[in-house]
Amino acid sequence: MKAVYYQQHGTADVLEVGERPVPEIQPHQVLVQVVSTSVNPIDRRLRNGELTEYITRTFPVVPGWDLAGRIVKVGSAVEGWQQGDEVLGLAFTWSIQHGSYAEYCPIDATSITRKPAEISFDQAAALPLVSLTAWQALSEFGRLSAGQTVFIQAGAGGVGSVAIPMAKHLGAKVYTTASTKNHEYVKSLGADEVINYRNEDYETALRAFEPAGVDLVLESLLGEGIAEAAIRLAKTGGAVAYMNNEPPEIGEIEQRDIRAEFLHHRPDGEMLTMLVGLFQAGKLALPRIQVRPLEEAQDAHHASEAGHTQGKVVLRVES
Numbered sequence: 438m439k440a441v442y443y444q445q446h447g448t449a450d451v452l453e454v455g456e457r458p459v460p461e462i463q464p465h466q467v468l469v470q471v472v473s474t475s476v477n478p479i480d481r482r483l484r485n486g487e488l489t490e491y492i493t494r495t496f497p498v499v500p501g502w503d504l505a506g507r508i509v510k511v512g513s514a515v516e517g518w519q520q521g522d523e524v525l526g527l528a529f530t531w532s533i534q535h536g537s538y539a540e541y542c543p544i545d546a547t548s549i550t551r552k553p554a555e556i557s558f559d560q561a562a563a564l565p566l567v568s569l570t571a572w573q574a575l576s577e578f579g580r581l582s583a584g585q586t587v588f589i590q591a592g593a594g595g596v597g598s599v600a601i602p603m604a605k606h607l608g609a610k611v612y613t614t615a616s617t618k619n620h621e622y623v624k625s626l627g628a629d630e631v632i633n634y635r636n637e638d639y640e641t642a643l644r645a646f647e648p649a650g651v652d653l654v655l656e657s658l659l660g661e662g663i664a665e666a667a668i669r670l671a672k673t674g675g676a677v678a679y680m681n682n683e684p685p686e687i688g689e690i691e692q693r694d695i696r697a698e699f700l701h702h703r704p705d706g707e708m709l710t711m712l713v714g715l716f717q718a719g720k721l722a723l724p725r726i727q728v729r730p731l732e733e734a735q736d737a738h739h740a741s742e743a744g745h746t747q748g749k750v751v752l753r754v755e756s
């Protein structure tokens with residue numbers, strides 16, 4: 438099968454396009470013929486050699502966890518799915534080898550959901566990782582509800598562009614950060630106030646809107662002082678969901694009764710079914726996508742590394 442893979446860690450230049458054997462499946466899995474996959478920052482971080490203490494590799498590694506495609510084989514312990522079913526899902530695993538940047542990808546049957554006909558394969562492949570991450574942070578952990586306030590960092594990115602409509606759906610007031618070129622985009626997603634983090638200090642700007650802080654902070658940046666700022670921006674009794682950092686070891690968290698956790702997305706076919714239903718019903722706006730052929734995975738990783746892609750970058754596997 439055609440696949441993108443790497444034989445050692447390194448820059449995007451280690452990504453090769455070539456032939457790999459079609460992977461076997463385990464009894465609880467299905468084999469999906471992938472039509473489209475999408476790029477997430479974690480794909481390039483794993484390629485770089487990060488997070489080896491959590492996620493093991495068997496080289497050559499085919500990267501990628503998001504997929505949309507058709508089932509071509511069903512494991513002996515799987516019920517309810519058959520060949521030809523059109524699905525999307527998150528092929529997450531703690532041990533990577535057979536990812537979704539390939540014509541065929543094994544995935545746990547509990548991690549997929551049916552692809553509605555109205556949502557294209559390209560659009561569907563953009564959804565699993567970011568939608569599950571955002572919902573698990575906002576609703577499950579954050580318990581965001583009507584009338585509350587939320588600060589979503591990097592509103593125009595993959596996570597931000599699904600988190601903003603979700604937070605609006607939950608009835609919250611949304612503050613977000615974006616550079617000028619993305620203001621119109623994040624507004625179209627429902628953001629109430631957009632802070633141009635390039636022109637002004639986002640902490641000062643948010644504080645001017647919400648002197649007592651917000652109910653929930655969705656913190657997806659990395660960098661000096663970022664984790665502490667997120668705590669200062671949460672109101673007393675509020676919450677901070679960290680996408681990249683462990684909560685800082687500061688007394689303020691306990692003193693002000695803030696729930697703060699590093700969250701790691703969890704594949705969950707049932708939750709994905711519910712979320713796809715919201716996208717299908719138009720209750721959540723679909724993220725903007727840029728579609729590129731799988732063969733351009735190197736360039737797509739370079740673009741992701743530069744840190745300013747809008748919405749999601751989708752890789753089309755099927756020609």
Ligand SMILES: NC(=O)c1ccc[n+]([C@@H]2O[C@H](COP(=O)([O-])OP(=O)(O)OC[C@H]3O[C@@H](n4cnc5c(N)ncnc54)[C@H](OP(=O)(O)O)[C@@H]3O)[C@@H](O)[C@H]2O)c1
Pocket residue numbers: 477478479566567570590591592593594595596597614615616617619634657658659679680681700701702741744745746747748
């Ligand atoms: N823990 C988890 O399970 C989990 C899951 C998903 C993602 N993540 C992490 O969350 C982060 C976001 O993921 P993603 O998929 O949304 O990434 P992404 O799509 O690559 O994010 C790109 C966006 O980041 C914005 N951005 C860049 N620098 C910024 C800054 N200093 N302040 C505000 N916005 C900035 C850019 O907006 P502008 O062009 O407007 O600057 C761009 O639209 C990544 O670090 C990822 O690793 C963690």
